[in-house]
Amino acid sequence: MxxxxxxxxxxxxxxxxxxxxxxxxxxxxxxxxxxxxxxxxxxxxxxxxxxxxxxxxxxxxxxxxxxxxxxxxxxxxxxxxxxxxxxxxxxxxxxxxxxxxxxxxxxxxxxxxxxxxxxxxxxxxxxxxxxxxxxxxxxxxxxxxxxxxxxxxxxxxxxxxxxxxxxxxxxxxxxxxxxxxxxxAEPAKSESENQKDPEEKENWKSICFNKTLYPVFFVGVSLVSLQFILVAHFMGFLTNELKVSLTKAGLYLAVVQVSGMLGRVVLAWVSDNWLKGNRVRPLILCIVMAMASIFSLLWLDEGVSSWLLVGISIVLGFFGMGWYSLYIVYVSENGPEDQIAYTVSIGLTLNQIAIIAAPVLFGLIVDWQKSYTIAWIFLMMIIASGGLMLLKLPSKSGLKKVDI
CATH class of the missing domain: 1.20.1250.20 (MFS general substrate transporter like domains)
Incomplete structure (x- = not known):
């Protein structure tokens, strides 16, 4: 052991x-x-x-x-x-x-x-x-x-x-x-210790009506949609639209994922140490850079430089997947202090619904238009809407310190 x-x-x-x-x-x-x-x-x-x-x-x-x-x-x-x-x-x-x-x-x-x-x-x-x-x-x-x-x-x-x-x-x-x-690390709890709080429904209700969380919940839905659309469709986009081989397309997706891994650590560290705990500003940066990366995909054509694709993949992964740690910390810090688990659960449930629906809806648009262009533009509009909602939050949002 x-x-x-x-x-x-x-x-x-x-x-x-x-x-x-x-x-x-x-x-x-x-x-x-x-x-x-x-x-x-x-x-x-x-x-x-x-x-x-x-x-x-x-x-x-x-x-x-x-x-x-x-x-x-x-x-x-x-x-x-x-x-x-x-x-x-x-x-x-x-x-x-x-x-x-x-x-x-x-x-x-x-x-x-x-x-x-x-x-x-x-x-x-x-x-x-x-x-x-x-x-x-x-x-x-x-x-x-x-x-x-x-x-x-x-x-x-x-x-x-x-x-x-x-x-x-x-x-x-x-x-x-x-x-x-x-x-x-410690004995599992007994069944009696896990009985539901009789006020549990009221707790869920108070979180659902907490309007300060709406913008970040929407941002989570939009960015997790991007994340799983990349998982489901990025290789297909590269092979169908840019005629990249399947092996190379897999490597580009790997670059996206590795960049996302680095982004989750680096962006959270920057938020803690350089921005004094502010989560909104780096989340907005993620939105802007993710949109810029998607916009750049619209201008690519067959024969595009491999180095350009690597660069776009790095930026797309770092910001389009690296946002997740910021999101979890923000939700945890801005929910009621005695209901952090409930707050995070709602956010994860909403994200899971988007994870299921977004790749299918994206695919339907691609099938309908016989092209990825409209699908990418529609995704950009959703992500931009989340950014506009975040801009309305107080600049100091996310500064409340909570033990997660």
Whole structure:
């Protein structure tokens, strides 16, 4: 059993990364399935959305189970089942069955975020917790980057089945490692300790009517839509519009994901140390730079320089995916001090709905217009609306210090 908190952090980040290789890797995989089975952009996007439906229904249930039984068993077993059910996609030869299996796969991913976060909270003191949570959070884009770079290469040289087996195998190994090496930092709570507060409905109501949170909730929805549209459609855009090879397109998506990983740490650090805790200004910067990156995509054509694509991918990932830590901290700091978990849960639920819907809606627009241009412009308009809403907030928003 591991007893050093930094070793625990490595283990928690590792299990998050291998889980993200499956969920974030659905973009590259769906692109390959689309090429093999002649699927439309909407149909390939539905595959990405299907895997994100599961957490919407399982996250709260698995979160409660983690409170009752501890992180070790729930997160470890969920990782095992995540890998096993992903491997089951190899047995599906029908589009509808594949969607159903992917929804089950996503359900087991629902333990990853609450389980990993609770592990860090248990093992790290307050003064180190923010950094530790930020590092663990990099497991998501890191897993996405590895998936984007490896899945195309594995699929070309060894077949798509091999790529799926690698994803599944890593998740299964991670589950066993977590069960063997992780030790709950404190006893799990009894059922009686987890009874719902009779005023819970009033708590949810007070948050829902807190208008100071509306702008940042909308920004979260718009930017998480961009994030998962990139996961679902960026490779398709590069291969269909710019005639980039699938392997190169996967590498560009990997650049986006790695840049997003760096952005989540760097932007949060800048907000803490240079801007004295102000979250609004760096969020607005993320919006402006994300829009500029999308706008630049509209002017690209076949034969575009690889270096230009790398540059756009870096900026798009750093700001278009790096905003997430700022968002979580802002929501936590501006919700009622005794209802932080409720506030964050509402924000994550809204984001999860956008994660499911945005890739499909984007694909429908692409199918309708036979082009990505209108879809990108529509996305820019939504992101810009969030920026305008943020500009109306007081310049000192986000300065209230709360122990997350």
């Amino acid at each position: 591991l007893r050093n908190r930094w070793q625990i952090l490595i283990l928690a980040t590792w299990i998050q990364m291998t889980a993200a290789m499956i969920t974030q890797g659905m973009g590259p995989l769906s692109t390959y399935w689309g090429k093999m089975d002649l699927l439309t952009p909407t149909q390939t996007a539905i595959l990405v959305s299907a895997i994100n439906v599961g957490p919407l229904f399982s996250m709260m249930f698995l979160g409660k189970a983690i409170d009752l039984y501890g992180e070790r068993w729930i997160l470890g077993i969920s990782s095992l089942l995540l890998g096993l059910t992903m491997g089951a996609t190899l047995l599906s030869h029908h589009y509808i069955y594949l969607i159903m299996i992917l929804m089950i796969v996503g359900a087991w991913y629902g333990a990853s975020q609450p389980g990993g976060s609770k592990a860090i909270v248990h093992w790290f003191p307050v003064k180190e917790r923010g950094l530790a949570l930020g590092i663990r959070q990099t497991g998501i884009p890191l897993g996405g980057a590895i998936a984007a770079a490896s899945i195309p290469w594995l699929s070309i040289h060894f077949g798509v089945s091999t790529a799926i087996l690698v994803q599944s195998g890593l998740a299964i190994v991670s589950g066993f490692l977590f069960l063997l090496l992780y030790q709950d």
